[in-house]
Amino acid sequence: MKMKSPNQSNKIVYIVLALLTLTPWVTPAMSLFAGIIFALLFKIPNPTLNKNLSNNLMKWSVVFLGFGLNAVDAMKTGSEGSLITFSSIALTLTFGAYIGKKLGLDKTIYRLIASGTAICGGSAIAAMAPALKADQHQISVAMATVFILNAVALVAFPVIGEYFHLSQTQFGWWAALAIHDTSAVVGAAAKYGEEALQIATTVKLTRALWIVPISLIAAFSQKGKMSLKTMPVFILGFIVAMLINSYVPGAQAFAPLCKFIAHKGLSLALFTVGCTMDVSSVKHVGTRPMYQGIALWVIVSSISLYAVIHLF
Template identity: 25%
Template sequence: MPAPANVHADRPDRPAHFARHIRAVAPGLLLTGTIAAAATALHGLPGAADLSPMLLAIVIGIAGHNLVGTPAWAVPGVKVSLRRVLRFAIILLGLQLTTAQLIEVGGEGLAIIAATLLATFSFTVWLGRRLGVDRKLAELIAAGTSICGASAIIATNTVTRADDEDVAYGIACVTVFGSAAMIALPLLAGPLGLDARTFGLWTGASIHEIAQVVAASFQAGHDAGEFGTIAKLSRVAMLAPLVIGLGLLARARLRHAPGSAGHAAPPMPWFVLGFLAMIGVNHVVAIPSGVKSQIVALTTFLLAMALAAMGLETDLRKLAARGLRPALLGLAAALFVASFSLTLIKLTGWHG
């Protein structure tokens, strides 16, 4: 008996859908790639060697977005660069690390990271109440500052249920103040007498976004960059329990409210697992130095693409759209996380 005519009718559409997706994201990917290439070229100029391509890429992106505007045709590819390209680059970073280096963070280093996270989140929510900032917006800024920037805000909003304007404001806050920290902290490493690993721990425990940590920590050398990345990813791994805890609190608040039974499961930052898997691969497989150097160059370029995308989505005017108090909260939280983590590092005498 012949099969019905429509059994496989959807299959021819799949290649067409994929082709449409590629056409949609290609212009934005080309734009972020061009900015990354320009940043790489600028990095090679005299006097710019101390500025990483990643830092230069986000500066170019921010300038382009706020002076000219990000064209609509580039938006889909910019979003892919900011999310998928960034996470793939972080996974590749794992090939530059070994399990022995992970152990170097140690229990004391992890305790500093965890204490900083909890103190920053609590301080930000408390100060938000004192400043009269809406609780949901304060929680988003707290999560973005204490854990991992925009991705933490998006994950936290699965249980906070803030509106789109709050999410946009929170992302603008952590991007701008995280970018400021990315520029400021490397300038303070020398005056504060921080060695490479201590500076790496400080950046990993205090700067908002993963890409910002990478850009800042590598300013102090390869060892600082590797350690900053490890510290930051250890911090990212704490996102899931925090979101679960916020979900439990949200459920308790809405227990007697009608229609409040639904509860979204917190997402798992899957790229952290990929990062750890690549560390395991690097521990087991001896990668030739020539191949590894190419991987390092590719990883840096992909991170520059991601930071270019971050700049192209950073609208400085959003900080003024909801008044000054949430912006002050974001600034205070950024100053708190940097000073609190540095104080713990100094008090414990941590050196890695």
């Protein structure tokens, strides 16, 4: 009986883990860390295929995320707190750049972390990565930083909210402004109450619209001028998907399926991204990206907490 070669074993484990990311009970965060664990224990059987899957799945996942947004509802809710949302995003991106520069981080990495913190976690990083021409290593570092802090927020925010006696409205706004990923926002708000959940979800989806202008600006800044060549087509697809979901009769019936496809596509993409995070790359990057993520998150959380206490 022939023994399986190391490369065959790698392929089997890779395929099994990739298929598991498509199951309902595996979250995007779990997929990312499954990829990281694979990278630490095995070698990628086909690096070229892994890279192509990562790039294309992320773009298409962002497009399908658009089917989960309603332009009318998003604009209505967004207009009520547009100044707060804009100020929060602007301050986060500014502080993110400042902290990243002070820590001597790679420019692309600190811009990805800042974008993920400012807008909507992994989805924002997925959208910004092609616009910034980020490589898989830069993406994996940013994703890992954001998802670790997401996990902390899911547990810590309801406890902090109770400590400060935040109302349902206050907590809903705070969670939407200070927690990175939409899933973590929904999870934390659901623990706090039904009203907080409704407010947090709507505000967070409105913030997700900022993926579009921020990604376009990032893409244009890469070459210093606006042109069709620098425009990320998948972002336009995101806009079209949102408009279809909002205005085409019967389109909303397919929204749950599109949302599922988007999350599973992102989940598989994150697995392929995690597979590039080997020991040498982790040692090369060190702990500085996490320092940036923590410092930026503490600043944003504190300022937004102060704001919601005094404004709502």
